[in-house]
Amino acid sequence: MRWLKKLLEKTGIIIVVNSIIILVVFVVDGAEGSGKSVMAQQAAYCCDNSFNIDRIVFTPYAFRKAIIAAKQYQAVVYDEAYTGLSSRATMSLINRTLVSMLAEIRQKNLFVFVVMPTFFDLDKYVALWRSRALIHVYTGKNFQRGFFAFFNIDRKKILYVGGKKFYSYGVTKANFIGRFINFYVVDEKEYRKKKKESLIKREKQREEAEMKREVEDAMFIRMISLPKKLQERLGPSLMAEILGISRQWFYIKMKKHDEMKEFE
Numbered sequence: 649m650r651w652l653k654k655l656l657e658k659t660g661i662i663i664v665v666n667s668i669i670i671l672v673v674f675v676v677d678g679a680e681g682s683g684k685s686v687m688a689q690q691a692a693y694c695c696d697n698s699f700n701i702d703r704i705v706f707t708p709y710a711f712r713k714a715i716i717a718a719k720q721y722q723a724v725v726y727d728e729a730y731t732g733l734s735s736r737a738t739m740s741l742i743n744r745t746l747v748s749m750l751a752e753i754r755q756k757n758l759f760v761f762v763v764m765p766t767f768f769d770l771d772k773y774v775a776l777w778r779s780r781a782l783i784h785v786y787t788g789k790n791f792q793r794g795f796f797a798f799f800n801i802d803r804k805k806i807l808y809v810g811g812k813k814f815y816s817y818g819v820t821k822a823n824f825i826g827r828f829i830n831f832y833v834v835d836e837k838e839y840r841k842k843k844k845e846s847l848i849k850r851e852k853q854r855e856e857a858e859m860k861r862e863v864e865d866a867m868f869i870r871m872i873s874l875p876k877k878l879q880e881r882l883g884p885s886l887m888a889e890i891l892g893i894s895r896q897w898f899y900i901k902m903k904k905h906d907e908m909k910e911f912e
Contacts, residue, residue, distance in 0.1 A: 668696035678785030683793040688761040693833040695759040696723035701834040706846040708745040723759040797822035
């Protein structure tokens with residue numbers, strides 16, 4: 649462990665004060681199918697040879713549990729990239745989870761690898777000030793996997809500020825580029841099974857949320873289609889309560905409905 653700490657400190661990847669690692673959050677990004685999850689697992693194992701499949705997680709809830717359960721200097725891989733879900737809602741959840749767990753990560757001196765489609769979707773606070781390095785995974789000629797570019801904290805900042813607008817990785821040179829092989833440090837079958845189960849669960853939750861939203865919208869339309877006198881007697885608070893939503897959300901839906909009517 650000592651030689652690894654010295655190497656990481658020398659390359660500017662970690663900060664060490666009084667022999668204690670302060671904070672190590674790596675971002676591993678790349679296109680779908682580029683091999684970024686494999687790269688993240690290999691890097692995690694290099695930092696922590698006790699790394700295992702229990703510390704590869706796919707959801708914010710599982711990430712929190714893994715961070716809380718992890719021991720000092722252990723590695724955790726937070727793999728949100730495999731679903732390809734790069735919507736703003738998804739990214740906001742990732743960002744909030746990371747920010748909320750930074751204190752715990754720092755206290756335990758953990759190595760955390762965040763796997764995602766693109767570094768540029770990270771919150772500015774995390775991207776610039778709370779991540780130590782970016783490992784950008786890409787494919788070579790004929791979509792050959794196994795290539796990566798490493799950006800330390802200084803070049804990562806230049807990349808984020810200069811490249812975010814057009815999602816360009818060419819605004820600054822990487823500190824170095826390298827190769828990695830397609831080798832899983834955990835049982836590949838178990839990893840794929842865990843990944844698949846997480847994906848199925850997430851898809852089910854998404855469908856349930858979508859169905860709930862459709863029912864809520866239908867009930868809302870029926871509610872505001874009631875005679876005006878009845879609506880006045882019920883009032884916004886009671887109508888919101890009947891619909892099972894907050895009064896604030898009821899007003900937001902009313903505003904959106906009125907705006908849509910203007911275009912009809």
